[in-house]
Amino acid sequence: DGGITQSPKYLFRKEGQNVTLSCEQNLNHDAMYWYRQDPGQGLRLIYYSQIVNDFQKGDIAEGYSVSREKKESFPLTVTSAQKNPTAFYLCASSMGDTNSGNTIYFGEGSWLTVV
Amino acid sequence: AQRVTQPEKLLSVFKGAPVELKCNYSYSGSPELFWYVQYSRQRLQLLLRHISRESIKGFTADLNKGETSFHLKKPFAQEEDSAMYYCALYSGAGSYQLTFGKGTKLSVIP
Numbered sequence: 001d002g003g004i005t006q007s008p009k010y011l012f013r014k015e016g017q018n019v020t021l022s023c024e025q026n027l028n029h030d031a032m033y034w035y036r037q038d039p040g041q042g043l044r045l046i047y048y049s050q051i052v053n054d055f056q057k058g059d060i061a062e063g064y065s066v067s068r069e070k071k072e073s074f075p076l077t078v079t080s081a082q083k084n085p086t087a088f089y090l091c092a093s094s095m096g097d098t099n100s101g102n103t104i105y106f107g108e109g110s111w112l113t114v115v
Numbered sequence: 116a117q118r119v120t121q122p123e124k125l126l127s128v129f130k131g132a133p134v135e136l137k138c139n140y141s142y143s144g145s146p147e148l149f150w151y152v153q154y155s156r157q158r159l160q161l162l163l164r165h166i167s168r169e170s171i172k173g174f175t176a177d178l179n180k181g182e183t184s185f186h187l188k189k190p191f192a193q194e195e196d197s198a199m200y201y202c203a204l205y206s207g208a209g210s211y212q213l214t215f216g217k218g219t220k221l222s223v224i225p
Binding site for chain 1 (some may be wrong): 119121124158159160161201212213215216217218
């Protein structure tokens with residue numbers, strides 16, 4: 001089954017701890033993205049990566065870090081510096097940039113709750 | 116800065132009634148607009164894009180540059196249309212990102 005796989009689906013974290021969300025895609029897509037979805041806020045871009053070993057900050061990158069060591073993987077680390085980490089996190093990918101020819105595909109998401 | 120506004124958080128209509136989900140955008144260039152849909156317990160997926168001028172599941176959307184709008188319409192709502200709908204804007208080649216509105220939850224009443 002091709003697509004984007006995020007894990008875990010649900011994660012609880014204690015304050016002060018870092019946590020890493022996994023995102024894997026087997027679509028052979030070059031670009032990958034992390035969005036945060038909060039109720040009533042829509043989707044906001046955290047980080048994106050156009051190619052391996054390269055990534056750029058999105059609108060709300062503070063308190064997050066990413067890596068892109070492999071084309072198929074784009075893990076997101078939520079650090080203790082993120083002041084309000086409880087949210088729904090969506091990973092996505094596209095063949096290239098999100099122009100008219102490149103649809104962006106989303107994973108099923110990961111719920112992170114800080115306790 | 117680009118911005119996408121969806122003024123309605125929730126829209127309830129009866130089955131068989133027309134549906135219009137509003138989307139307005141702010142962008143100085145020539146944008147590309149998209150509608151994404153998220154059905155209950157499913158992942159977010161592309162519904163349609165303005166350049167394709169297509170009708171998907173009976174939905175259409177016309178880009179009105181004069182009014183900076185990209186409203187999503189369907190003449191007769193079905194129960195299976197109940198979902199969360201997001202309007203998104205792509206600002207141009209190389210930007211690598213979509214700007215999303217806050218979403219409208221459509222509820223179709225049987």
